[in-house]
Amino acid sequence: MLRYFETKLNLEPGTLGSASDLSGFGRRKAGEAEAVALYSEAVLSWRQGSFGLAFEQAQDARRQLSTVGRSDITLLIGALLVEINIDLGHYREAVAEATAHLTAARAVGSSLLEARAGILTSKAARLDGDARLAASSAADAVRLCQSAHLPMIVSAQALMAAISAGHDDAGAYAHELEESAAALEETPTRGLAEWVLGNVAWHSGDVEAGKAAHDRANQLLSPTADFRNWARFPRVAAEERLQAGCEDGVAELLREAKSRLDLLESADELATLAIVRARFARAQGHVDEALDDIRAALEDADLPPSTQGRLYLAAAHAYGEQGDMTQATAVALQAARRFTEAGDVNQARTAWEFVDETAQAAEQANA
Structure with a gap:
């Protein structure tokens, strides 16, 4: 903590003394304070869109707490790391972080913390392609909000998560959300x-x-x-x-x-934008323009497999509209591989169905 404030105040190292000068209790309190400072900086970086920096700061805060044992701050850092991993496109890591965070929240015994953790788990699972976990986590959060009479703002967030996850009761949830939204401030x-x-x-x-x-x-x-x-x-x-x-x-x-x-x-968000732009270009009859957008997005090697899969599948549709069934099949196979790697069974099935359809179309054309 001393080094942190010396840096912030542009002081020479040691100006404020040494951590060894502190008692054991004092060192623990200094460690807690430094972890809180790092967490606060991570939140600020995240809100400003500097996700890489936010990740490093949150990890530093977690390491700082490893010898302190403050479960409350640890929970805050865990929730933040779920959000940051999502923003970085690291969906599998986000799910792992979210499930660990949910377990920790349950151990605390707070309905509010558990509901918030369930909402985060649903969000991460949905983006990772795990529809079942996304729907069940959100539904659990909704039930917890209702049984524990949690604040309306949390209930609204749980309902939004359940609807976005495509839960079977999404229609009823939407009606509840509409009533809740009317009571929320602007x-x-x-x-x-x-x-x-x-x-x-x-x-x-x-x-x-x-x-x-x-x-x-x-x-x-x-x-x-x-x-x-x-x-x-x-x-x-x-x-x-x-x-x-x-x-x-x-x-x-x-x-x-x-x-x-x-x-x-977020390279992942820009890649997703390229997919939407390509879809619009195709709707306007500009298939070449659509393919240009997709090729440019695929040049980013750091994209998660699920996003690469969506790009390849978008390219497959564009090639199919051009009548190039060979290339359409080839990139659809790439999409299927990426979705399988990501563990997204539903999207992988969609890609394989496209491969089957193009194969049948090619056979009919050659008949």
Whole structure:
């Protein structure tokens, strides 16, 4: 801790004395204080989008606590590392961190901590392709919120996680979330709720409700309160419109998405944006442009296997539209391999189904 403040104050090493001058109790308190300082810096770096730096700072804070034994601070660091791993695209590591965090939260005996940990686990599992764990963790969090009468803001977050995970009761959860959102103040959390409700509306084909909810979400999300979701929102909003067959406003959303995501230290998010841009280009009949976007994104060797798989599958669809079934099959096989490596069974199955379809189309063309 002494060295930390000497650095911050631009003092010579040793100016404030030595840790050896402290008693055993004093050294423990100094260690705790330094861990809190490192954790605070990690949170600040994470909120500013400097995920690599945030990861290093959080790990330093965890190491600092290894001899102190403060479970409360350790839980905070664990939750932060889940979020950082997600933002870095390290989904498998995020799931491992989240499940350990959930176990630790249960050991403490706090319903609030357990519910928050379940929400994080659901989020990490969904991104890693584990639909079952994502749905069950979120549903457990919803039940815990209801039984323990947890704050409405936590209940809303649990409902959002369950809906996003595609739980069987997503329709009922959406109705509950709509009621909860109406009672929330106009905060970024209300913005997230409107975002999810907008997604539900788009999925159900209610175009006007989807647009209205996403417009409200965009107004409420804040780069200072939640930089990551503020940066991600336009890309997701564009993707939801395209999935619903609506191209109105997509070009503007994609331009805004590029502007915001350029500020975010996440190759994975930029790669996902490339997939959405490619889909829009294909819808406009610009297949070559779509392939250019995908090839450029694939040049990043640090992308997680699941993201590489989605890029290859997007390329397969583009080649298929060009009539190049040989290349379409080849890249679809690459997609299947990447999804299998990532442990995403559902996406791997989708890629193999595409391979079968292109093979059948080729056979019919040659018949």
